[in-house]
Amino acid sequence: MAKPKLVSLSKIYPPKTLLERIRPPFAVIMGSPSDVVNLLHSSPHKEAVCYQMDLFQAERLQQMLQDANIPAQVRVEADLWDLGPNFASAVYLPARSGERELKTDILEQGFHILNASGQFLVWSAQPNDSLFPEAMKKIYKKVHIHQEQGTTFLWSQKMEDRPRRRHEVTFQCKINQGESFRFLSRPGTFSYGQFDAGSRALCEVMSLRPGQNVVDLGCGCGTNGIYASKITGPEGKITFVDSNLRALDLTKLNAEANGLTNFETIATSSVSGPDLIPQSFDIALANPPYFANHSIALLFIQRSFELLKRSGSFFMVTKQPNEMVELMTQVGYVVEGAETRGYTVLMHRGPAARDDMGATTEPDEEDQ
Ligand SMILES: C[S@@+](CC[C@H](N)C(=O)[O-])C[C@H]1O[C@@H](n2cnc3c(N)ncnc32)[C@H](O)[C@@H]1O
Structure with a gap:
């Protein structure tokens, strides 16, 4: 029908x-x-x-x-x-x-x-x-x-009182055969009740080092930054950014429950604020929403470029690689891609990520 x-x-x-x-x-x-x-x-x-x-x-x-x-x-x-x-x-x-x-x-x-x-x-x-x-x-x-x-x-x-009842689901996942993580999720946030396949693709491809300063753009319930923190360790720092206040509450709960000690959550719809200092991050991560004519993806691309150190790396997962490569190139990124799980992880790799990952795609002419 x-x-x-x-x-x-x-x-x-x-x-x-x-x-x-x-x-x-x-x-x-x-x-x-x-x-x-x-x-x-x-x-x-x-x-x-x-x-x-x-x-x-x-x-x-x-x-x-x-x-x-x-x-x-x-x-x-x-x-x-x-x-x-x-x-x-x-x-x-x-x-x-x-x-x-x-x-x-x-x-x-x-x-x-x-x-x-x-x-x-x-x-x-x-x-x-x-x-x-x-x-x-x-x-x-x-x-x-x-x-x-x-x-x-x-x-x-309303006739009589009733106790508060919260809707929430905890999900568990293993990434790259490593340790198991538990994440609390609530309705209205991404992703509710399950580990997102795009987020998994991003976590499997991204390359990090101990001590790095990471910004997780549009963090949802915090999965990507929390996984990143297991590599960056106690000397590293994770800054979680989202416009959804419920998502940020969950990120805080999940970060604490997963043992993060050096992290911050920032509520903003424009990826701006006094703690988001230009050229201060080693790594930016994004799994943006692709509604509203890609305007949020573009915001994350532009702001990550401004927030990253010159030697920094940007990792973004997408199902629309052609459009996203164009947007990333326009702001000045040199873009490579890795395909996995039906997604493409687009990346601009700084020197550290290049050393750690080796070649991911055919080098372009300039690299030869
Ligand atoms: C597709 S979800 C990804 C969540 C999580 N990073 C993951 O991979 O599972 C995109 C996130 O971007 C956030 N978002 C949307 N518009 C935003 C904006 N203007 N500023 C900051 N975050 C935004 C949403 O609230 C949502 O949590």
Whole structure:
């Protein structure tokens, strides 16, 4: 059966029944910046607290709210329940194709931001949404469902308290036949519940030495930098960078659990900050997301070039080697590639990595 075409919540007027149920103080949970602005534009109450997990989305939302003159506040936290039990209503705008586990996690955490008889509202772009009715019934006992314009609006009321329940999965992996690592993962972060094959390819190919200073760009739950630290040792340092605050919380927990002593986590959406000093790193690692026209991959390529010492090495895993080689070459990298596990690990190797790895690909004319 053909999948129904999903509408964009940013392009339609929110259901009247939804707008009538909004009571201040109220929260808007997740949603793309344009979905949130569209909702608040029509809402009778505009002084919402808008929850986001990722700085990049939060900054875009902040700008759009300002441009639309909407007096809402943006809060970025690793966990939604850190907002406290302060809200009479909360509207969740789930991503159209978002992960199921994140949706159930947000429902669980959302319960704990409601005040005594607060209402939890969900506006989903799925017609006849099949996930939320059952999931909300489990938490709130009762759920009301309303279909409108190809979207589903659901609401429930908090009646009695319930304990906090966290969704998380620990996975274990061995890299290069070495020691075994355990990583904690939570919904909304990469990669949830399993060691990513691209990350494995990167770890298997990258070359490091004891004492090196490493930056892990877009670290997720920290797998690549944590593996790197086993080679760089206590004299080396790992700096983990991500825009997702939940990912950075996990990285910290995973780094400590895996025995790292010299590391730092940096929350930024632009790979910048006082501790990211130009030409101070020996190694930069990246397994970037490839959405948004490769703009994040380009950001990682440009910033890694600025952060690396002249003798430094950059390792980046991709499934789009041709486009990425072009971007890397444009900033000044001399690019080689190693293919493994259906991925290409592109690299610019400094002298140390060249000595350690030998030739990986056919040398180009200049090298002969
Ligand atoms: C494909 S995941 C890789 C995670 C991990 N390094 C791995 O290999 O499993 C990409 C990561 O980049 C992060 N990210 C996306 N945009 C970013 C930005 N503008 N600044 C910093 N990190 C970003 C995401 O939050 C995500 O954790």
